[in-house]
Amino acid sequence: MTVELIKSTRSFAQLQIVWDAIIIGAGAAGAFAAVHLAGGKKILLLDKSQFPRAKVCGCCLNASAYSALERAGLGEILEESDALPLTTLELHHGSTESLINLPAGGHALSRNFLDAFLIRKAVSKGADFVCGLTAKVLPQPDSDLVTIEVSASDFCATIETNLVIVADGLNGHSLDRIERFAVHVEKDARFGCGAIVGGAESFENGRVYMCCHPAGYVGLVALEDGRYDIAAALDKEFSKECGGPAKAAEAIFAHCQVSLPSGFSEAVWQGTEALTRKRDHVAGHRIFVIGDACGYPEPFTGEGIAWALRSAEALAPLAQAAMDQWRQEHVAVWQRRHYNLIGARHKRSKLIAYSLRNGVVFKAALTVLTKFPLLSKNLVAKLTGAQAVNRIKSSEEIHC
Ligand SMILES: Cc1cc2nc3c(=O)[nH]c(=O)nc-3n(C[C@H](O)[C@H](O)[C@H](O)COP(=O)(O)OP(=O)(O)OC[C@H]3O[C@@H](n4cnc5c(N)ncnc54)[C@H](O)[C@@H]3O)c2cc1C
Numbered sequence: 001m002t003v004e005l006i007k008s009t010r011s012f013a014q015l016q017i018v019w020d021a022i023i024i025g026a027g028a029a030g031a032f033a034a035v036h037l038a039g040g041k042k043i044l045l046l047d048k049s050q051f052p053r054a055k056v057c058g059c060c061l062n063a064s065a066y067s068a069l070e071r072a073g074l075g076e077i078l079e080e081s082d083a084l085p086l087t088t089l090e091l092h093h094g095s096t097e098s099l100i101n102l103p104a105g106g107h108a109l110s111r112n113f114l115d116a117f118l119i120r121k122a123v124s125k126g127a128d129f130v131c132g133l134t135a136k137v138l139p140q141p142d143s144d145l146v147t148i149e150v151s152a153s154d155f156c157a158t159i160e161t162n163l164v165i166v167a168d169g170l171n172g173h174s175l176d177r178i179e180r181f182a183v184h185v186e187k188d189a190r191f192g193c194g195a196i197v198g199g200a201e202s203f204e205n206g207r208v209y210m211c212c213h214p215a216g217y218v219g220l221v222a223l224e225d226g227r228y229d230i231a232a233a234l235d236k237e238f239s240k241e242c243g244g245p246a247k248a249a250e251a252i253f254a255h256c257q258v259s260l261p262s263g264f265s266e267a268v269w270q271g272t273e274a275l276t277r278k279r280d281h282v283a284g285h286r287i288f289v290i291g292d293a294c295g296y297p298e299p300f301t302g303e304g305i306a307w308a309l310r311s312a313e314a315l316a317p318l319a320q321a322a323m324d325q326w327r328q329e330h331v332a333v334w335q336r337r338h339y340n341l342i343g344a345r346h347k348r349s350k351l352i353a354y355s356l357r358n359g360v361v362f363k364a365a366l367t368v369l370t371k372f373p374l375l376s377k378n379l380v381a382k383l384t385g386a387q388a389v390n391r392i393k394s395s396e397e398i399h400c
Contacts, residue, residue, distance in 0.1 A: 029291025030167030063105030
């Protein structure tokens, strides 16, 4: 289904399709939700971007993310994409450097590939997909159904549906008109930025280079297509002082005495809104929220894709029940499930990111990790989801 088809019929109603659910945002969370829900029900997956598209992300798919894909029968993704297995983390802070072995199971995979792959799988299972359309949920207190407005530069229409799943990510605004879903952004929150640069010689495949500075950090990893992904979380003031995100990232590489990848100066940078944010409500009448749209801590531990996939997976049975028959208690069920599944992980990641803002704490942590490899192995396994995967495999308990 294309935007042109929708435009030519002038109205969604004329398409004579009644979607059981509409998913806003076809990133990791939304596309994976569509994979789970397509089949028996009519699902519409919408995104404002064109695909494949790059997005600000460290592109490290951890073991927990991969095991969610495997459980959905999508384990072939690694072979199809030639994703590079991650073996080591090279952590820098000024002249201090530490090399930490990563547990097996993590891979570097571009978001161009991952997101387009998930969309393809959802469509092959029967979901309708439209890109280039921006959606907004409209407040309709007197209606039992949910109304969303969809628009492109020269087009605007409304659609009613039984269920909306909001997966519009960190930069999403599709719920802005509904007071219940207000977002709280932390005052001194950093922002994210990133770029993909042409290949260079000096960085090893399978190694994550993390350069840290009191005003932010930059990660670099080789992708399956030979290019490098760069992703950073930066203090706004620092970025301004340096002359923008690219200059700030360059300053952090220099602070850590890591050479710049070739093509760095020509790279096109993308940015995000403030990173550390939270929504009190992740469910409302016929609306569920998943992925980064629920809130986000800083990305130091690189778990966001796993959280996005696992929230989509955990929502699936509830969304099926809600499409069959909406019940008001579904709101409380998702609110609780989401908190149990993701809430504690967000808190832990936020705590780590904040303690690392203190250079002394960071250097001490590096020293301890280097001197006690067993401790570092266990900690990294926990952070990369390797332990969680083992637990899930042994208990088969994935829905909180
Ligand atoms: C600097 C940085 C580094 C990171 N590194 C890692 C890492 O190494 N590993 C990891 O696991 N995670 C990492 N993350 C986190 C990860 O990128 C996110 O957690 C993940 O992409 C969340 O997926 P999502 O589907 O919720 O949102 P997204 O992937 O952002 O998808 C949201 C989609 O919604 C669409 N959209 C938005 N608004 C609308 C609208 N109104 N209508 C229609 N479509 C809309 C957007 O176009 C987008 O395609 C990092 C994040 C940052 C910022």
